[in-house]
Amino acid sequence: MTINAVALISTFGDILSAKDLTDLLTFLLAKLKAEIKRQQVMRALSRIPSKQLDFPENVRDFFREGIFHFTFLGGIVCSAGQIFGRIVYISSQARPNIKNPYTASHKNDP
Amino acid sequence: MTDTFILTHPELLKELTQRLFDKLLKRFSEQEQNVKLAAFSTFSNFLRVIVQRASNEEAFEDLAEKPMLIKIKPEFVEFQGKVVTMIAELIKVFNDKKASSAVKVASSELLLLTTINIPDAVIQHLDAVIKLIDVNYSQTSNTIELRTNMLKILGAILKVQVVENKPQIERHYPVINKLILSSLEDKSFKLVSEGFKALTVFYRALRPTLSSTTEKFQTYVKPVIGTVNKTLKSTDIDEEVIMRDGL
Numbered sequence: 001m002t003i004n005a006v007a008l009i010s011t012f013g014d015i016l017s018a019k020d021l022t023d024l025l026t027f028l029l030a031k032l033k034a035e036i037k038r039q040q041v042m043r044a045l046s047r048i049p050s051k052q053l054d055f056p057e058n059v060r061d062f063f064r065e066g067i068f069h070f071t072f073l074g075g076i077v078c079s080a081g082q083i084f085g086r087i088v089y090i091s092s093q094a095r096p097n098i099k100n101p102y103t104a105s106h107k108n109d110p
Numbered sequence: 111m112t113d114t115f116i117l118t119h120p121e122l123l124k125e126l127t128q129r130l131f132d133k134l135l136k137r138f139s140e141q142e143q144n145v146k147l148a149a150f151s152t153f154s155n156f157l158r159v160i161v162q163r164a165s166n167e168e169a170f171e172d173l174a175e176k177p178m179l180i181k182i183k184p185e186f187v188e189f190q191g192k193v194v195t196m197i198a199e200l201i202k203v204f205n206d207k208k209a210s211s212a213v214k215v216a217s218s219e220l221l222l223l224t225t226i227n228i229p230d231a232v233i234q235h236l237d238a239v240i241k242l243i244d245v246n247y248s249q250t251s252n253t254i255e256l257r258t259n260m261l262k263i264l265g266a267i268l269k270v271q272v273v274e275n276k277p278q279i280e281r282h283y284p285v286i287n288k289l290i291l292s293s294l295e296d297k298s299f300k301l302v303s304e305g306f307k308a309l310t311v312f313y314r315a316l317r318p319t320l321s322s323t324t325e326k327f328q329t330y331v332k333p334v335i336g337t338v339n340k341t342l343k344s345t346d347i348d349e350e351v352i353m354r355d356g357l
Binding site for chain 2: 001002003004005007008011012015016020023024027028
């Protein structure tokens with residue numbers, strides 16, 4: 001399933017609407033919580049041909065937020081941030097005042 | 111016995127094929143089920159031995175991204191016509207109303223192997239094969255194994271399309287799309303999983319002639335985005351429940 005979602009992004013990333021892309025990425029980011037899913041998502045994301053895709057501006061912001069969050073958590077999760085960084089080819093433009101989509105999508109967690 | 115010769119004496123294979131292929135093919139219409147299954151097994155081994163794989167196949171982790179790296183060995187190219195005949199006989203087995211579930215599953219495995227190893231032979235009977243997949247997948251009384259194999263054959267056909275972009279395959283996109291969408295909504299996890307695998311290959315087959323405004327994008331891609339999102343969300347909830355309840 002995760003592989004399929006990543007294939008959807010990697011194949012149609014440049015023509016999907018910003019909303020669809022952001023929704024898909026939000027769910028993928030949420031999957032980084034569990035170790036097994038994290039490995040799967042990271043492996044899958046590493047296959048996205050970054051330079052071939054032209055993401056809309058708000059999706060780029062989304063990646064920046066992701067990088068901030070994963071870098072903040074540190075450790076193994078930090079490398080996920082690096083992968084997200086590779087996708088949109090931005091290095092260190094994370095902004096600490098951006099609302100965090102990772103926690104926002106899990107406000108109902110126990 | 112022919113099975114053993116195929117596997118242990120590859121140097122005799124060409125001669126064996128010339129002498130026995132047609133005789134073995136007649137066993138497809140055998141009344142005795144075990145004889146029929148043994149004939150399928152022999153043809154499966156034959157199909158495994160007459161092809162070669164490219165050495166860099168391991169470089170492709172994901173099946174969906176793997177290009178067609180299996181080729182028929184030059185010394186067996188002359189038998190491709192015989193494989194085409196075998197497909198025609200195999201289709202008759204599927205259409206036989208008396209065929210048991212075990213026979214149908216075994217013949218679906220043989221059809222899958224042929225689609226992977228010698229796709230050109232299957233493409234020559236594409237209309238009949240797609241119809242066969244449609245009928246056997248849609249019958250919910252069929253076993254999950256048979257229905258899963260139908261989706262696997264569909265995925266293998268789509269892999270051919272990724273590489274070769276054949277108009278005769280594109281003609282069947284509406285049926286292919288219907289079957290994949292139906293599998294994503296199925297109760298069986300196996301079918302859903304296989305459906306998503308086929309869908310991943312379908313994306314790649316669709317992409318070359320697609321933009322956001324084309325009819326193909328609106329017909330084939332747009333409807334699945336919601337399903338993918340929904341499934342991602344539901345699998346995530348399942349996982350949270352498992353973690354919370356310590357299951």
